[in-house]
Every structure is written in C-alpha cells, then in structure tokens.
Amino acid sequence: MAEQAVQPRRTRPTRSDVVGTALLAAIGAAATVLGHGYGMVDDDGHVGAGFLPTVTGAFILVTALAEIARMYLAAPPAGTGSLLEGVDRIEQRAARATAAAHEEQRDTFGRTARQRGRAIVTVFAILLGALLLVPVIGLLLALGAMVLAITLGVERKPVLPAALTTVGVVAAAYLIFVVALGVPTPTGLLGLV
C-alpha cells in the first residue's frame, strides 16, 4: 500500500499531441514506402537514391511510435539531481514566470484568448487571399493589401495610420527590392508595380 502511494501518477497525453505525432508516423511510413521505390542500392551495390529516404522514413515511423508509447506508458520523471534535469526544471520555471507575467499584465493586442485564436485564422486567411491575388495585381500590391487588411480588419487600427503604414512599406520594398536589388517582382494582370 505504502509503495503504491509513492508511485508518481501518469498524466494523460493531450489529443493534439497524439494526433500530431501519429501524423508524423504516417509521414514516416509514406516516406519509407516511396523511398523504397526509388531503389535502396544500385546495380554496383552502392547506396541508391532511395536508401536515405527509406532509412529516414523508417526512423521517423519508429521514433514517432516510440513517442506515442512514451506519452501513454512512461512514468513521470523522478528527481535524479543531474544538471540536465536541472535545466529542464529551470525551463519549466522560466515558462511559469513568463506565463505569470502575462497573467498580471494586459495583452497589448487587447484580446482575449478566444479572440487571439480567431485572429490567427483571420490572418492566415488574409495571407492566403494575398497570395491568390499576386497573379492579378502583382506581388507588392497584393502584399500591401494584406498589410492594410490586417491593420484595419484584424487590429482595428484607424484608417490613416494603417494606410500610411501600407504605402510606406510598399514604397520601401519597391525602392529596396525592385530599384536597388533589381528583383523582377511579378506585376500581375494590372502591370503597375
């Protein structure tokens, strides 16, 4: 009874950790199969084009499965007093200190956690839209539109500063990349900049 009491309790892994690692295992399995198809060795018995992809893929598969097993089966670490373990402990303390500071002070974005989650999705959608616009209005204008959309739509900044920021960054990029470095940025169907 007493011995059971001192055993540290295992923690359940989060679903996202398991899913992410399983995805990596699947990538490893796919790489192994595809790599094998490229040929492990050539006719002279030398290493072939598929050798390293197969070995790496198999390695990812085995290691990812081991990581999943570790998540479910490994006991929580007991104190060993080693310096590396100390490093882990310090890392956790630093993370807690950072988190504590975040709780005490107001988020400069002025957003709640849920709003921050939504903001990421919106920013990603804006990035996607900007890249789809590149063939139409050109690289610099599409990315300029992205800056304007984020500052106005996501960050809710006033129109004038947002517009000035956009014009400023497009002008600076044009001068540095197009004029000074001679980068042939795509101008799209509009053909402006």
Added chain:
Amino acid sequence: MIENLQLGLETALSPTNLLWCFVGVFLGTVIGLLPGLGSATGVAILLPVTLAMEPITALTMLAGIYYGSQYGASTSSILLATPGDSSSVVLTLDGYQMARNGRAGAALAISAISSFVASIITLVGLLLLAQPIAAFALNFGPPENLAIIVLGLATIVTFAGDKVLRGIIMAAVGLLISMVGIAAGFPVARFTFGSVNLLSGFEFVAVMIGLFAIGEVLHQIHRGGEAPIRARFRDLLLTRSELRRSVAPTLRGTATGFGLGVLPGAGATLASFMAYGLEGRVGPNRRKLGSGTVEGVAGPEASNNAAANASFIPTLSLGIPGSGTTAILLGAFVIFGLQPGPLLFEQHPALVWGLLVSFFFGNLLLLVLNLPLAPVFAQVLRLPYSYLYPLILFLGFVGAFAVGNNTFTLWVVLVAGMLGYLMKRFGFPVAPLVLGLVLGPLLERALDQTSSMSGGNLLVVFERPISAVFAVAAILAFVGPPLLKEISRRRAAAANRTPESEDLHA
C-alpha cells in the same frame, strides 16, 4: 596567426565593412529586442537584402545581426518577461525579478557587460581554435565526413532535455524535406509528386522565413503581448557589490557557453540554461536564485554570448552548423558561392579572418550601444506589435521571392509558416529540423562518396581511426543520455522507496 590577424584587420576595418557591421549589430539589437523576431528570423528576413553586397560585407552584417540580437533579446526578457530569442528565456527569472525590484537598469547593465566580456574571451578562443580544427579536418575523407555529420545530428539527443524523441523526429523530418527534388549523384526525382516546381527542392531561405518569421508571428498572435517595464538612465549605475558579484558568474558562464557552443547542435539556449543551473549549484548566492540576483543574470547572459561565438567554430571549420541561426548563415555562405568547411580557410582567408575580426568591433559597438543606450532601445518595445507584424509578414514574403524568383516560393513560405506555428504551439523544437535540413544534402553526399569508395560497405567508417572515433561518439551521444537518465531515474525511485520500506519494517 599574426599575418592572418593583420589580413583580418585590414578587411574588417574597411569603411564599408565597418559600416555594415554597425548596421548589423544595430539591427540585431532591435531585432533581438522585439518579441516577434529573434536572430534566426532576422537573419532569414534580411538575407535577401544582402544579395547585392560583397560576400564579406554581407556575412559581416548577417553575423552582426546574430550576435547583436543576443544583446537585444536580453532587454525584452528583463523588461517584459518576454524573451526576444530563446537563448534569453532564462533571463525571465532573475532579470525580470531585478526589474520588478526596481533594478531594471542594473540588470540591463550587468547583461551588457557580461555579454561583452564573454564575447571577447570566446573570440580569442575562436581565433585560436578555428584554423587548427579546419587544418585537422583537411585530412578527412568521405567516411570521416559521414561520421562527423552523424555526430552533429546525434548531439541533438544529448541536449534535447525532455523532448529527446521530438527533437530526433524533427531532425529526421528536416532530412526528409532536404531530399525533395533531384539529388546530386542520383538521376531520380524524389517526393516531387509530378510537380516541376519541386524538382530543384525547397528553397532553403523560403523554408527558414516561413518557419521562423511567419511561424513566430502567428505564435505571438496566439500568445498575446504585454506592456514593458520602464528603465531609466540613472538606474544603469551598478553598485560596487553588484559589479563584484557578477565577475565569477560571468567567467563560469563564459566557460560553459564556449564548451557547449563548440558542439554542433547544442546552441546558445541550452548554454544559458546550463549556466543558470551551474549558478544554482555552485554560486555563492544560490539560495536566492530566482528572486532577482546578479548571478542569475550574469551567468546565463555570458553563456549565451559565448555559445553564439563558439558555434562559429564547427560552422566555419567543419561546415556543420552549431545552432539554428548558424545553419541559416551556412545557407548564406552557399548562396554566395562559398562552401564552409576546412577549405574555406585556405581558399578565402581574407573573408574568414575579416569576419572573425569583425566580431571584435561588432561587440565593441554593441557595448557602446547597449550600455548607455539600453533605455533608448527599450523604447522600441513600445512600438505596437499590431503594426509591426504585418510588416514582418510583408518583408518575409518579398524577401523569399527575391531569393527564389518564382511565386511557388511564396506558397512554400506560407506552408512552412503554418508548420512553424504548429510546431511552436505543440512543443516540437524547430532547431533540429533546421539542422536536418542543412545537414541533409551533406549527409547524402558523404554517404554516396563513402559507399562508392568502399564498394557499398558503409561499415568502413568503423575501420578508419578518426571516423571510428566520431562514429562511436555519435552512438554514445545517441544512446548514452537516455540510458543514463533511465539509470538515474531508477536509482532515485529506489532511493525514494527505501525510507518507506524501512518505515514499514520498523
């Protein structure tokens, strides 16, 4: 040696190089300060801007960004508890506490001085060691190269802490990404799925910008930011006791950082944690560590700067990156048509020695910039991130296009950005992936050459003395730490059980 230093001085002291060295360390300080950036992001974003420069000028500036950001990152850790770079995370403990105790200026001053002292001491080590190691490495054949690259990958295991398996997986994923396209020596296109754009593989800079710049921006939006603590000029004055107490931790941190920085894959972050751990063990003020002690700032700060300098030893001498940022710098060398490694010292002495000597002037400039001007730089933290991050995204995409010169590169940036964000969010380390990505082509070339010279017998690495030493070291680095950890865990568990059993018997 003296001749080399003279050559280096002549190169580094040219007005153009000195100017861009200043620009590099200045930008590095600002980049390090801003929580959404960091040295790897800064170097990745600004690499395309340097394409029109002479290689030495460009590399001086990019290296300046790297070590300059180590200084800047400490400021945001101390004033905001938000590290600008992972190597300054540990400063959120004592550095931030000192700031909370009204000693923000003193913490910034200790941070700048210990960084400078560590940088100068390790620079001497770098100057003394880099060339002999490179000269020794000239004797290496394909098996030795193969063994040392595997050792470079294996060191990830030694230092991955709790995330050993994840670190290994990410390094392997990096290797896999590096294999996309037509590999040198093989007539087969791999993992292209019929796409012509993938035939030449992924653009390294695009992947870096995506992983670090875009991924970090999305991660920052996820975390949110907070208001900084104000630091004033008069606070920068250190008391005599504070100065005296910082000497020993600075020296201990320098030694720790240099030792770890030399190892491929270890990097400045681990060095800073190790130095802090060491202060917790041997420091005279160890019981107060965490409450805002000078030792808790000086040790880690010296250590991360020492490691940043030392990581150039494997990068320049062996062509194996010592950290994530030096991996990107290694990519910059290749873009400029230079191959880091033993031959670099013979073929481009002015470049190598000019670059190394520029570190001295860069660090001097950084001390001048950071000691009196830290409160001024701290004002950068008041720049609203809401305006800053759209600009980072803009520059990231344009910069990647400038290197890749096709719109497919933009999609690579976006996908890598999403991957970087997810990795940060779910605790998968990014640095091993970068190391895998950089070492992939080198590993495959060494593997191919070793196989050709030995008639397909890869065990030849154990038949040659130098490669055998590296190969055994790689195996030990791979198997040793988890084994030792398990033994220690079992011993500790047994020790915990013993008093209970004794109690039961009593």
